[in-house]
Amino acid sequence: MxxxxxxxxxxxxxxxxxxxxxxxxxxxxxxxxxxxxxxxxxxxxxxxxxxxxxxxxxxxxxxxxxxxxxxxxxxxxxxxxxxxxxxxxxxxxxxxxxxxxxxxxxxxxxxxGPSAQAQRSMGEKTAARRTAQAAGVPIVPGAMIDNADDEEIKASAQRLGYPVLLKAAAGGGGKGIRLVHDERDLLSSLRTARSEAQNAFGDGRVYVEKAITPARHIEVQFIADQYGHVVHLGERECSIQRRHQKLIEESPSPVVDEALRARITESAVNLVSSIEYVNAGTAEFLLGPDHNFYFLEVNARIQVEHPVTEWCTGIDLVQEQLRVAAGLPLSFSQEDIRLRGAAIECRISAEDPDNRFLPATGTVVALQEPSGPGVRVDSSLYPGLQVPLFYDPLLAKLIVWGQDRTQAIARLKRALDEYQLVGVRTTLPFARWLMEQPRFHSADFSTDFIAEEWDGHQKVADVRSVAPEADEQQDNGASPAPAELSPEQLAALVAGLLANDHRQHEQARRHPQNQTQGEENRWRDVARRDGLRRL
Known part of the structure; x- marks a missing residue:
């Protein structure tokens, strides 16, 4: 650059x-x-x-x-x-x-970022589907209305045939999405999806589309300037996800060959060019078992997983966003983009994978983040940090690069072994488990992988550790998944987590010479000495 x-x-x-x-x-x-x-x-x-x-x-x-x-x-x-x-x-x-x-x-x-007009045409999912359809990009069958009432959504689901997906019209990141297998679950799932969408984006609109299963989640990174230049930076594989929340992402996809890459990236560029989009964004697709792809949505922003694309292209996407916003042309052309090696990102979140990925809170008592060849850590962690319960649980991202996917996996395994975090439960144990799974190594997975492998493994473990009465209740479906907690159950969960956080605060207050507290004080002193201001 x-x-x-x-x-x-x-x-x-x-x-x-x-x-x-x-x-x-x-x-x-x-x-x-x-x-x-x-x-x-x-x-x-x-x-x-x-x-x-x-x-x-x-x-x-x-x-x-x-x-x-x-x-x-x-x-x-x-x-x-x-x-x-x-x-x-x-x-x-x-x-x-x-x-x-x-x-x-x-x-x-x-x-x-993109203009308000582009936000509305791409950021709102149903509007994006209409735009994609007009641009000749294949879309997942589904309703095109995003403010439908319960009866309209019910009628659309019956027409499409179950299973269906309920999806938030605004926002992204897996929020406000529910997979519905049966009409009996539709209305309760609809209420949950609307509530989650409203809380996450301030917009409770939901639409329905046909669920493609099994499927892989493939997305194309692109960026465009105000001079009409639109460049794609290859694709990412994001199929390792739980309840539509991505956990592992990689670039390039291990199942996308050159012919498929050409078709799917061309669709993304044509779609973006049709609306005069400016700045960075991502076009997301579902890849069916027949290798036909279907447009899902455009995330009109920088993505959590952008570092894997940066590793493989050498392009600093955030700097390029700032350049474009300043009115400068892109510093590269499509011909300059050469995908190099393979990169994998692992999200480190404050969630307990052994307890249905329930959110966790607490204080980071000790921290050792990995380093070495081909390792990058994007992190907000430090010893003494109080992890709050109020926001997305993502704490850090571990990204590795290798000359090929085999080397990238080896480096990720090594980096995960080096990664030590004490005081808060995180998804690190899940990531270490994943690195040992033959299906991950052979790229034999879909968006159902976690439900098939990890959740099934955990259910067996849960059954072994509970009384027969609890086991029977769970098999009857009386114990809801964390994403389906009732308001009363959620309130009890939050109260318990906050009580635990309060206890930790009290411990720190009673023991002011605690090493973690001392480290935090020293950090604050350095910040003051260096002139950093908190206004």
Whole structure:
């Protein structure tokens, strides 16, 4: 990439409207380009690493996202007070909210992402399906309405035939999605999907489509500038997922050959070109067992799994996002893209894989993150960090690269063995288990892999450890999965986790000489000495 002279850019300071590892990723990209960064934080994130790393940081409200990270007027006010001229939304929260894009434009801010029009045509899933259909891209059969009532959705599901998927019209990241096998479960699943979508995106609209099974989840990374250049950066395999939440991603897909790659990337580029999309995004597809592919949606933002594409192409996607937002052309053409080697990303989340991936909280007591050849860690962790319960549980991403997939897997196994995190339950044990599975090594998997292998293994373990009465109740379906908890059960879960967090706070208060507390104090002292500001 050629040297960028940021003095000529229309912005010198960027508000990062997010938290966690993606906020850190954007802050680092800004620093590489000579741009200043402004962090925001809620009550729960006062001591978060992104707050310490940014040039400035501003408090935006209580822990609940609706009153902090999702509160548009507060974010716009922080941009005004800090003197930021641009806003990078990261992923999640308001990243695909057209109203936020318009609010930024009205305030004279440059939004680092697609326009509000593109957000509405691509970020809203049913609108994207209509656009894809018009562009000649194959789509999954399903309804084209996203504000249907219960009876309309029921009629659509009957017409499509079960199983069907209920999907949030706005947002992404696996939120607001439910697989329904039988009409008897439709209305309860619909209520859950709408509630989850409303909580995650502030938009409870849901639509229905036919479930393609078994299927693989393949996505194409693309980026476009305002001069009409659209470039794809190959595909990613994202089939290792649980309840539509991706756990492992890799590039390239081990089952996509050159012919299929040409067809699926051409479809993605044609779709993006048809709507004059500008900035980064991802076109997602389902790949059926017959190797026919179907358009799912466009994520009109940077993706969690973008590092595997960066490894294989040598392109810094976040820097390129900032370049495009500054009005510069892409620094490369399609002919410059050469996929090299293989990369795999493992998400490290505060979830307990031995207990149905229920969310976890606590304090990071000790931490050793891996390093070495072909290893990258995008992380928001440090010893002493209090992991909150209020947000997405993603804590870090472990990304490895190898000359081929075999070497990448070997490096991931080695890195997972080096990865040590004490104090919070995470998905590390699941990742280590996955590395031992022959089906993963042979790439013989679909989006059902976790349900078939891990969940089945855990169910056997659960049966062995419970009383006969509990076993019978579970087999009768009376014990719901965590994503289907009733409001009362969810309240009890949250209360228990918060009580545990309170106990840990009390322990730290009673033992102030604790090593972790001392390390945190030293870190704060360094931050003050280096002039980092918390405003």
């Amino acid at each position: 050629e040297k960028v002279i940021t003095a000529d850019w229309p912005f010198q300071k960027v508000l990062v409207a997010n938290r966690g590892e993606i906020a850190l990723r954007v802050i680092r990209a800004c620093r590489d380009l000579g741009l200043q960064s402004v962090a925001v934080y809620s009550d729960a994130d006062r001591d978060a690493l992104h707050v310490r790393m940014a040039d400035e940081a501003y408090h935006i409200g209580p822990a609940i996202a609706a009153k902090s990270y999702l509160h548009i007027p507060t974010l716009i006010d922080v941009a005004r007070r800090s003197g930021a001229q641009a806003v990078h939304p990261g992923y999640g929260f308001l990243a695909e909210n057209a109203n936020f894009v318009e609010a930024c434009q009205e305030a004279g801010l440059i939004f680092v």
